Amino acid sequence: MSSKNETGERISEAEYAVMEVLWDKAPRTAAEVCDEVCEQRDWSIATVKTLLSRLVAKNALATEPDGRRFLYRPLLERGDYSTRESRRLVDRLFGGRAAPLVAHLAEAEALTPDDIAEIEKLLKEIKG
Numbered sequence: 001m002s003s004k005n006e007t008g009e010r011i012s013e014a015e016y017a018v019m020e021v022l023w024d025k026a027p028r029t030a031a032e033v034c035d036e037v038c039e040q041r042d043w044s045i046a047t048v049k050t051l052l053s054r055l056v057a058k059n060a061l062a063t064e065p066d067g068r069r070f071l072y073r074p075l076l077e078r079g080d081y082s083t084r085e086s087r088r089l090v091d092r093l094f095g096g097r098a099a100p101l102v103a104h105l106a107e108a109e110a111l112t113p114d115d116i117a118e119i120e121k122l123l124k125e126i127k128g
Helices: 013-024 030-041 047-059 078-094 097-109 113-127
Strands: 061-066 069-074
Touching: 013 030, 013 047, 013 078, 030 069, 030 113, 047 061, 047 069, 061 113, 078 097, 097 113
Parallel strands: none
Antiparallel strands: 061 069
């Protein structure tokens, strides 16, 4: 799987909700995706089909015919997407440096003691 979609287009928050359903289990039909997200987001099947079409156009999803319907599966891996978007955030807001991001989170009291322990563990692993 590719680490980014061919066009490099951003995935919207609504499209991301659809991707999460398909990352959890694929392939799925539009109706199966709707079963997971329509009620909680107050969406119709038409909305889901529109979002699926956009994601196919962005090369984030592949389709395959299954009788009179289509099955959708991700072409973009969740981890690769998270890495790319994290890098974009750090580049855009913190000049490409991760340390100011962590400092900002600490100053905003957005880090729990568990988060801090996990960061410390990761740093020890990185240092070797």
